[in-house]
Amino acid sequence: MQNAHLRMGRLEYRRSIGKTDTRISVHVDRYVGEGADAYLISLFGGDAEVGAITAAVYEKHTFTVTFLDGSQKVVGFGPDAICYRGSINLQGRKQALRHLIAVSTSLHANGSAGRTFILHLGPDTRELAWATLVSFLGLPADPRWSGPILEAMWAEKKIQLLDGIGCTPAAIHGTRDDLLARLGQALSLGLLPFPEKNGPVLWPKYTIGQALKAFSLSMTSDI
Amino acid sequence: MRNVARIKLGYYPLPHEEAKRLRKLLEFSAGTTSVVDPCVGTGVALHQLTERAETQKYGVELDANRAAAAAASGIATIQGDLFNAVAKGESFSFLYLNPPYDSEIGSMDNKRMEFLFLEHTYRWLVEGGILLMVVPQERLHSSIPLLAENFTDLRVFRLTDPESERFDQVALFGVRKRMRGQDYSRNRAGLHEMVWRRDIPMLQGNETPYRVPASAPTRLVYRGLPLDQIEDLIAQSCAWKQIEAPLLPKEEMAGGRPITPLHAGHVGLLCTAGLLNGVFGKGDDRHIARWRSVKSVTVFEVKEKGYTEVHKREQFTNELALIYEDGRTLVLRDKKREGGDAERTFADGAA
Numbered sequence: 001m002q003n004a005h006l007r008m009g010r011l012e013y014r015r016s017i018g019k020t021d022t023r024i025s026v027h028v029d030r031y032v033g034e035g036a037d038a039y040l041i042s043l044f045g046g047d048a049e050v051g052a053i054t055a056a057v058y059e060k061h062t063f064t065v066t067f068l069d070g071s072q073k074v075v076g077f078g079p080d081a082i083c084y085r086g087s088i089n090l091q092g093r094k095q096a097l098r099h100l101i102a103v104s105t106s107l108h109a110n111g112s113a114g115r116t117f118i119l120h121l122g123p124d125t126r127e128l129a130w131a132t133l134v135s136f137l138g139l140p141a142d143p144r145w146s147g148p149i150l151e152a153m154w155a156e157k158k159i160q161l162l163d164g165i166g167c168t169p170a171a172i173h174g175t176r177d178d179l180l181a182r183l184g185q186a187l188s189l190g191l192l193p194f195p196e197k198n199g200p201v202l203w204p205k206y207t208i209g210q211a212l213k214a215f216s217l218s219m220t221s222d223i
Numbered sequence: 224m225r226n227v228a229r230i231k232l233g234y235y236p237l238p239h240e241e242a243k244r245l246r247k248l249l250e251f252s253a254g255t256t257s258v259v260d261p262c263v264g265t266g267v268a269l270h271q272l273t274e275r276a277e278t279q280k281y282g283v284e285l286d287a288n289r290a291a292a293a294a295a296s297g298i299a300t301i302q303g304d305l306f307n308a309v310a311k312g313e314s315f316s317f318l319y320l321n322p323p324y325d326s327e328i329g330s331m332d333n334k335r336m337e338f339l340f341l342e343h344t345y346r347w348l349v350e351g352g353i354l355l356m357v358v359p360q361e362r363l364h365s366s367i368p369l370l371a372e373n374f375t376d377l378r379v380f381r382l383t384d385p386e387s388e389r390f391d392q393v394a395l396f397g398v399r400k401r402m403r404g405q406d407y408s409r410n411r412a413g414l415h416e417m418v419w420r421r422d423i424p425m426l427q428g429n430e431t432p433y434r435v436p437a438s439a440p441t442r443l444v445y446r447g448l449p450l451d452q453i454e455d456l457i458a459q460s461c462a463w464k465q466i467e468a469p470l471l472p473k474e475e476m477a478g479g480r481p482i483t484p485l486h487a488g489h490v491g492l493l494c495t496a497g498l499l500n501g502v503f504g505k506g507d508d509r510h511i512a513r514w515r516s517v518k519s520v521t522v523f524e525v526k527e528k529g530y531t532e533v534h535k536r537e538q539f540t541n542e543l544a545l546i547y548e549d550g551r552t553l554v555l556r557d558k559k560r561e562g563g564d565a566e567r568t569f570a571d572g573a574a
Contacts, residue, residue: 002287004454029457086462099460110469119470135472138515140546180552188550200501208467209458
């Protein structure tokens with residue numbers, strides 16, 4: 001796709017030790033956070049830049065994230081964050097570009113503590129959000145229930161939008177017992193269709209590529 | 224900058240009438256001349272300003288669609304951030320600069336883009352090369368020291384097109400020349416006066432023209448990252464594959480038909496693995512069942528002579544959640560939870 005710079009943010013890491021002042025700035029293609037808490041960041045850069053940021057994440061240092069609208073926030077991952085590394089091979093470049101995804105413990109334990117994180121919550125990814133919620137909470141449910149349940153939860157402010165770059169992240173508040181009670185109530189009122197036949201409930205398969213692409217496409221259509 | 228302007232990447236092209244008048248102030252030498260526009264847009268302005276002159280045109284443009292249009296019009300265009308574009312010093316005879324009217328976004332010292340664009344590109348001009356800068360009048364102020372040190376024969380004209388008046392645009396001409404000592408001080412004072420005077424002369428098109436010297440063809444190189452290409456490739460990075468587990472729903476479905484009938488042990492294993500989730504039962508007892516594994520950690524202490532051992536015992540158990548067609552729900556666990564494991568219906572207030 002074209003004009004990727006419109007969909008990317010920046011991460012800046014500054015550190016001063018004695019007379020040495022380190023300043024690293026890299027592109028961020030995905031970010032999920034809430035205030036000063038960063039939950040997920042995906043960034044890329046050279047060996048040294050990504051290496052330094054990886055070390056800083058493990059050292060619990062803070063970073064300045066610049067969002068698409070130019071606003072900035074100082075964020076940190078907290079204790080026990082996990083870093084995943086990859087590389088991107090570009091045509092005409094001898095060295096591969098380094099890719100880093102840092103994830104906080106709260107996102108790593110997604111679905112526990114009464115909060116489920118959704119990477120991209122939009123009208124085109126409602127089914128994916130519902131499938132994620134059902135899977136992480138272990139709910140007996142049907143894919144067709146996504147609309148009524150998520151709309152009701154949105155109306156009751158159980159869905160909270162988070163800070164995002166390259167996605168529209170959200171946190172859905174509710175434990176399995178809460179959701180199970182909500183489903184039971186909706187079924188008893190006849191608001192949800194029950195599967196007509198016995199057998200497995202078939203859920204669509206999703207890949208990370210689809211989840212990431214969904215936002216890029218919606219951004220392009222907005223612009 | 225307003226959000227609308229940001230979306231346009233600060234793209235406000237030079238009005239045609241102004242371009243015509245400005246063209247009259249440029250006299251190109253015989254022979255080839257290399258000219259550059261660091262914010263080339265679709266290239267219309269650069270073509271108008273170099274009309275009928277034998278020029279090699281170069282440009283940089285951030286927006287992919289406009290860059291493609293400029294390239295199609297015959298300008299050697301780099302698509303990307305100007306600050307990652309590099310050219311040999313003193314290689315262009317004419318620099319046309321109509322930068323975005325904005326500030327940079329950094330953690331400190333946010334400078335004006337007009338100044339940063341000039342600072343990055345003025346060295347590309349040959350000695351005697353001509354600078355034409357179109358900016359709002361008040362934005363010239365930040366560039367005065369740099370202009371006074373590196374240019375001579377500076378003149379500022381007010382642009383009169385309605386679109387230019389909206390942005391209070393002025394056109395600044397200068398000839399590249401290193402100014403030192405008293406020359407610099409004189410130049411700076413003169414420029415100050417020119418920039419801040421209220422009655423800046425209007426551009427008529429019949430003013431004394433500037434002579435653009437000849438220069439050999441050159442090269443603009445891009446050293447930045449190809450973000451468009453990276454955006455397409457990054458989803459395939461193995462880092463994303465490793466992070467799928469906490470972001471995407473787990474696939475819990477076994478397909479196919481067993482070769483031999485399953486016996487109770489097999490069924491039990493498949494159930495507890497969550498591979499036999501689905502709809503079961505008849506009549507009022509039709510329900511959706513879903514299994515899941517739950518990890519629990521029990522911590523207990525053992526007191527020995529003089530010390531205490533802390534033990535952590537991890538245990539995996541299985542839970543079965545059921546939801547009936549009439550709205551009843553039930554969770555079956557290995558141990559009964561106080562007041563929580565009974566079948567719940569909406570009517571008894573549990574739901």
